[in-house]
Structure formats: structure tokens, C-alpha cells
Amino acid sequence: MNQPAIQVLGAGKRYVKYDDTPMLVSRIARLRSHTSRSSFWAVRDATFDVARGEVLGIVGSNGSGKSTLLRMLAGVTAPTEGRVSVMGRIAPLIAVGVGFHPELTGRENVYVNGTVLGLTRRQIDDRFDEMVEFAELKSFIDTPVKFYSSGMFVRLGFAVSVVSDPDVLIVDEVLSVGDIAFQLKCIDRMAEIQKSGATIVVVSHNMGAIRNLCSRTVVLHNGVLRHDGNTEEAISLYHELLSEDRELDEQPGSPTPLAGERAIDLRAHIEKFELVDHLGQPTRHVDAEKEVTFLIDARLIAPADGPIVFFSVTNSSGFRVYGDSTGWRNSTSYRGGDVLHAAIRLKMRLAPGTYSCDVLIVTSDGVPMTPRVPSILVYAAGRNTVTGVADLQAAIEVERHSPIRGEISDAPRHETTRVFP
Amino acid sequence: MTTTGRSTPILVLDGEITPVRVLARDVWRSRDLLAVLARKEFFVRYRRASFGLVWAIGIPLVQALVLAVVLRHFVKFQTPASYPVFVFSGVSAWNFFSTGISTATSSIVDNRDISTKIYFPRSVFPSMTVLSGLYGLALTAVLLVILNAAYGTPPGIDTLILIPAIALNLVLTLTAGLVLAALQVYFRDVKFLVQAGLIAWFYLTPVFYPLHSVGSISAWLRANPVTGVVELFRLATVGADPGWIVAVWWSLAWSAALFVVATVLYRRFDRSFADLL
Numbered sequence: 001m002n003q004p005a006i007q008v009l010g011a012g013k014r015y016v017k018y019d020d021t022p023m024l025v026s027r028i029a030r031l032r033s034h035t036s037r038s039s040f041w042a043v044r045d046a047t048f049d050v051a052r053g054e055v056l057g058i059v060g061s062n063g064s065g066k067s068t069l070l071r072m073l074a075g076v077t078a079p080t081e082g083r084v085s086v087m088g089r090i091a092p093l094i095a096v097g098v099g100f101h102p103e104l105t106g107r108e109n110v111y112v113n114g115t116v117l118g119l120t121r122r123q124i125d126d127r128f129d130e131m132v133e134f135a136e137l138k139s140f141i142d143t144p145v146k147f148y149s150s151g152m153f154v155r156l157g158f159a160v161s162v163v164s165d166p167d168v169l170i171v172d173e174v175l176s177v178g179d180i181a182f183q184l185k186c187i188d189r190m191a192e193i194q195k196s197g198a199t200i201v202v203v204s205h206n207m208g209a210i211r212n213l214c215s216r217t218v219v220l221h222n223g224v225l226r227h228d229g230n231t232e233e234a235i236s237l238y239h240e241l242l243s244e245d246r247e248l249d250e251q252p253g254s255p256t257p258l259a260g261e262r263a264i265d266l267r268a269h270i271e272k273f274e275l276v277d278h279l280g281q282p283t284r285h286v287d288a289e290k291e292v293t294f295l296i297d298a299r300l301i302a303p304a305d306g307p308i309v310f311f312s313v314t315n316s317s318g319f320r321v322y323g324d325s326t327g328w329r330n331s332t333s334y335r336g337g338d339v340l341h342a343a344i345r346l347k348m349r350l351a352p353g354t355y356s357c358d359v360l361i362v363t364s365d366g367v368p369m370t371p372r373v374p375s376i377l378v379y380a381a382g383r384n385t386v387t388g389v390a391d392l393q394a395a396i397e398v399e400r401h402s403p404i405r406g407e408i409s410d411a412p413r414h415e416t417t418r419v420f421p
Numbered sequence: 422m423t424t425t426g427r428s429t430p431i432l433v434l435d436g437e438i439t440p441v442r443v444l445a446r447d448v449w450r451s452r453d454l455l456a457v458l459a460r461k462e463f464f465v466r467y468r469r470a471s472f473g474l475v476w477a478i479g480i481p482l483v484q485a486l487v488l489a490v491v492l493r494h495f496v497k498f499q500t501p502a503s504y505p506v507f508v509f510s511g512v513s514a515w516n517f518f519s520t521g522i523s524t525a526t527s528s529i530v531d532n533r534d535i536s537t538k539i540y541f542p543r544s545v546f547p548s549m550t551v552l553s554g555l556y557g558l559a560l561t562a563v564l565l566v567i568l569n570a571a572y573g574t575p576p577g578i579d580t581l582i583l584i585p586a587i588a589l590n591l592v593l594t595l596t597a598g599l600v601l602a603a604l605q606v607y608f609r610d611v612k613f614l615v616q617a618g619l620i621a622w623f624y625l626t627p628v629f630y631p632l633h634s635v636g637s638i639s640a641w642l643r644a645n646p647v648t649g650v651v652e653l654f655r656l657a658t659v660g661a662d663p664g665w666i667v668a669v670w671w672s673l674a675w676s677a678a679l680f681v682v683a684t685v686l687y688r689r690f691d692r693s694f695a696d697l698l
């Protein structure tokens with residue numbers, strides 16, 4: 001009984017990369033003696049267990065091997081080395097509506113899709129009404145799905161997967177489909193599935209979803225398992241690795257300005273740009289209520305009078321959330337060889353999400369004086385109720401008044417939903 | 422643990438090769454799925470058409486009629502009065518085979534949406550397209566019997582030969598389809614080779630001419646795997662070529678060989694087809 005639902009033991013997958021599609025005719029005719037190909041490991045030496053009833057998150061940047069790992073868990077592809085074992089019926093919630101045929105009605109598709117997911121006809125009969133109700137498609141169930149809107153299509157696909165009561169549910173980046181109401185319904189249902197003892201594996205780039213759903217998270221990077229455990233730490237590491245990848249991308253950048261970028265007056269190099277928490281520990285997972293500090297060290301190579309330090313925070317859709325600078329207050333003169341040290345202390349009172357933080361040092365004339373430094377990507381773990389961008393710390397008070405007239409009722413009961421300092 | 426009473430399926434993957442025993446077990450377990458998918462394929466194919474199922478038998482009928490009329494007027498074969506039935510029996514067998522292998526060839530690749538996301542034995546895809554043709558073949562066989570009766574041969578004990586005839590056609594098409602579908606995943610030009618090959622193959626199969634009319638090359642034509650199937654259809658209706666037994670043996674031998682090749686291919690690639698899609 002205590003056997004884990006999923007066991008991955010030293011699993012690795014090697015893919016062969018072809019530069020051109022192999023063709024039988026050319027192979028037979030020996031037009032080319034060898035098709036040029038090379039192999040690479042998409043995942044290497046992954047080992048972890050998932051207990052029954054656990055919700056495991058898998059995060060990693062694009063190309064980190066998440067999809068390959070998921071394919072192995074779904075049994076679609078076998079590991080080249082090592083071993084993967086999964087107990088029970090697996091339902092992938094990947095690109096829902098897989099196998100739906102546009103000419104068939106909703107009802108027919110439910111039966112086909114249910115069978116594909118490994119249900120017997122009897123089991124589908126038993127769950128049919130619940131599936132239709134969940135999808136909110138009662139009056140359209142006998143309409144060919146080609147007449148469905150994309151939302152209806154997705155809802156039906158979801159309903160079949162989710163109501164099929166799988167032992168292992170694999171969720172890949174699908175929480176972003178459907179409207180908010182339906183998404184919440186799916187999350188509720190997933191919680192129910194989990195309570196009934198099923199195991200759930202969630203893959204997402206949405207750290208908010210990972211944080212809400214997963215008790216444990218693994219981080220994959222370039223096919224290697226970098227972290228297995230605490231979700232907050234996983235999210236922090238994920239952002240660190242994202243920044244690292246960006247640095248690598250930007251490495252070959254020369255000091256010549258990019259098109260559209262202002263020319264720089266090179267006077268200093270930023271040697272350090274770091275983020276530490278209130279205990280002085282490096283972090284990428286920022287609690288909205290705790291103070292964090294960005295530390296900057298810039299070494300001057302030429303004199304500068306009154307340099308200005310700019311700091312900005314941008315959200316994932318490229319919107320500048322916040323920007324501030326030292327203004328003209330700092331009139332200190334620097335000589336070549338001096339070090340400018342800056343500490344930016346703040347509380348990131350933002351809606352939960354990933355933010356990009358940048359620093360820029362300009363001369364008193366407003367011309368950038370250092371080459372660009374890579375942004376720091378952070379996950380702001382704000383309050384879950386906050387949407388939008390900023391957390392304005394509203395105190396929302398809700399009161400109930402008795403509707404009975406002509407009566408002096410007891411003192412109205414106050415029900416304060418939330419009060420914030 | 423859920424108390425469904427059914428044993429919990431356990432998936433264990435420890436290498437890209439699927440043992441034949443596991444492969445056979447998985448295929449056996451997915452028989453319900455295969456039936457549901459084959460039925461779906463068939464209904465989807467004819468749903469949009471206004472006459473629906475009529476097309477399933479209409480197409481071979483038109484094909485046989487055209488062949489019979491054209492050939493009777495331009496080429497003179499020594500055929501009995503029931504020449505249209507003769508052609509129709511050949512066309513019924515041939516059509517199942519040719520549509521079966523051409524749809525099966527691209528079936529794994531065409532269903533990449535499913536096959537890269539969820540596992541069931543990959544042999545289900547070619548099998549479902551081949552099986553979906555069985556509905557049409559059964560209807561065509563009924564029409565063949567009626568047509569034969571209309572030309573003066575009422576159904577008798579010989580008519581029952583249609584059952585092994587259909588079975589042989591199914592086995593041959595299935596094994597060939599399995600092999601071609603697996604090859605198509607790797608070599609994307611197999612589809613075109615099949616299309617081109619079928620055009621020539623049609624003339625190398627005694628669909629509209631009797632085997633004995635081609636003289637010395639008839640021995641070669643008997644080695645054609647489809648010849649045995651066609652001859653069995655004839656045996657059940659208008660009478661077969663004297664050498665039909667040899668042709669049937671050839672068909673069986675081909676099927677067995679293709680089955681072995683298919684087993685080897687799916688054992689090696691069943692769990693890694695998705696990597697190539």
C-alpha cells in the first residue's frame with residue numbers, strides 16, 4: 001500500500017536529431033550513405049518518487065526536458081536508460097479534446113475519448129451525466145462538435161479527463177484555458193481527485209498555479225533534476241536559472257549599442273547585481289510582506305559627477321510596474337577606480353507573479369554609463385486574492401444588516417472579511 | 422487504493438524495447454478500444470455524405486460497372502456471361518485491400534495528436550483503419566451474392582467461402598498495413614511509394630481478367646498476395662481459376678511473413694514512435 005504511485009529511477013531519454021527527414025527511396029538508392037544525425041539527452045538520470053495522493057509540480061524553462069519527462073510518465077515514450085513505473089490508470093490532461101472528431105456529436109466523442117482514456121463502456125455510462133454537467137453542455141451534447149466554440153470544446157475535453165477518476169492525472173499547462181470560472185471549477189475538481197487518493201503531476205510556467213497546487217516541486221534544467229522538494233525554493237531556483245540562461249544569451253553582446261538603444265558613455269562596469277532577503281540570503285522568491293534588498297556594486301573606469309541609479313520592475317507582459325531613481329540628490333563625484341555601492345530596499349507589494357527587475361546607472365546628463373546588466377527575475381509571492389499588478393493593501397469590510405423593518409434589532413453583527421494595517 | 426475490484430494496471434518501462442509478451446498483452450487489452458475506434462472511423466467516413474452508407478458499396482459497384490463495360494467493348498476476354506459479377510468480386514476484394522493499406526500507412530503519423538499524448542499500442546491505429554473497412558466489405562459481399570443470384574447463380578454452400586475469403590483479406594491487409602504504418606513513421610515517403618505501387622499492383626492482380634488468360638506469367642501472378650484473396654471471392658461466386666489453391670498458400674505465406682516483420686518492428690518501436698512524430 002505504501003508503494004509510491006510513480007517511481008522514476010535513473011531515467012534518461014536520448015533523442016536522435018535528424019538534420020533531414022529520412023527517405024526510403026534515397027536510402028535504398030544510396031543517394032546519401034548516411035543521413036546526418038546527432039543524438040542528445042533530453043533527460044538524464046532523473047530519480048524521484050511520487051506518493052499516492054501527492055501533487056507534484058514540475059517546472060523548468062523551455063527545453064529543460066519537462067515534456068520528455070511527462071511523456072515517459074504517460075507511457076508514450078520509454079526511457080533509453082533507467083526505469084519509470086506508474087501504478088494505476090493514467091489520464092493526461094494535455095491538450096484536452098485529443099481525439100475529438102469534429103463530425104461526431106459531443107455524446108459520441110465522450111464515448112470515444114473515454115475509451116481512449118481507458119474507461120470501459122459501463123464506466124462511461126456511469127459518469128456520462130456528471131461529465132456533461134461538468135462541461136455545462138447539456139443542451140449541446142447531441143450537436144457535432146464542429147459547431148462548438150473553442151471554449152465548449154475544451155470544457156468537454158476537460159470534463160472527460162477530470163471526471164474519469166484517474167489514479168494518476170497529468171496536467172500540462174492547461175490551466176490557462178477556459179474562462180476563470182471554469183478554471184476554478186477544474187482546480188476544485190483536481191483537489192477532490194487528490195483527496196480521493198489520486199496522484200497529480202502538474203507542469204506549468206505559471207508559478208501562481210504551481211504554488212497553489214503543489215506541495216512538492218521538482219526543477220528540471222537542461223535535462224537534469226536540479227531540485228526536489230519545497231515548492232517555494234523550487235520557484236526561487238527556477239527564476240535563478242531563468243536569469244542564468246538570459247545571461248548566457250546576452251554574453252556575446254558587445255558594448256556597441258543595439259539598434260534603437262541610446263548610445264552609452266562608458267564610465268563604469270556593474271560588478272554585482274544581487275537580490276537578498278531580509279536575512280541577507282540570496283533569493284528569487286519574494287514574500288510581499290518581507291523587505292528585500294537589491295545590492296549593486298559598480299566600478300568606475302572614468303570620473304563621473306553625480307551618477308543616477310535607476311531601478312525598475314516590469315511584469316511578465318512587459319508593463320513597467322514601478323520605476324524609481326536616486327534623482328539629482330546624489331552629487332558625489334567619483335574618480336576612476338572608485339566603487340559605487342547601492343542598496344535598494346523595498347517590499348514588493350505586487351500581485352503574485354513573475355517580475356523582471358532592472359538597474360541602470362546614468363550620468364547626470366542622463367546618458368547610460370554602464371553596459372546593460374541582465375535582469376533579475378523574481379517570483380513575488382503576493383496574497384492569492386490580489387489580481388492585477390499592485391497590492392494596494394485594501395481593507396475590505398463587509399457588514400450584514402438585518403432586513404426586518406420596524407423593529408429595533410440587536411446591534412448589527414459585523415462580519416469583517418479582511419482588515420489590513 | 423481504489424476498491425474497484427479490478428486489478429490496478431501497472432506500467433513499467435525500463436527500455437525502449439517492448440517484450441513481445443507485454444506487447445501481446447497490451448494489444449489484447451485494447452480490443453474494446455479498437456472496436457470503438459474502428460466504428461468511429463467508419464461512421465466518420467460516411468457521415469457527411471448525403472447518401473451515407475450507400476457510398477460504401479456504391480463506389481466498388483461503379484468501379485466494377487465501368488470496368489465491365491469498358492473492357493467488354495474494347496478488350497475481348499473469354500469470360501462467361503456473368504462477367505460483371507466476375508469483375509465485381511475482384512473489385513470488392515481489391516478495394517478493401519487498397520484502401521486498407523493506403524489509409525493504414527499514414528494512420529500513426531496522422532494521429533500524432535493522440536499518439537504523442539496518451540499510450541495505447543500503436544498497432545491500434547493501422548488496425549482501426551483496416552477494420553473500419555470491414556463494414557463496407559461485408560455490405561459489398563452481400564451485394565455480390567445478390568448480384569450473383571441475379572445472374573443466375575443462387576446462393577449455395579459455396580457462398581460460405583466468402584467468410585474465409587473476407588478473413589484472409591483482413592489478415593493480409595492488416596499485416597501489410599501494420600508494417601507500412603511503422604515504416605511511414607520513419608520514412609515519410611512510404612506513403613507515396615504505396616500510392617504509386619498500388620496503381621501498378623492493380624494490373625498485376627487478376628481483378629478484371631482471369632488468371633489463365635495471361636499465359637505463362639500467371640505463375641508469377643499467383644505469388645501476388647492479393648491473388649489468393651481475389652480467387653477465394655471468385656470461388657464463392659462465379660468460380661475460381663484452377664490454380665487458386667497455390668495462390669491462397671501464397672497469400673497465407675505473405676501474411677505470416679508480414680506478421681513476423683510487424684512484430685519485430687512494433688517490439689522495437691512501439692514505445693518510441695512518439696519520438697519520431
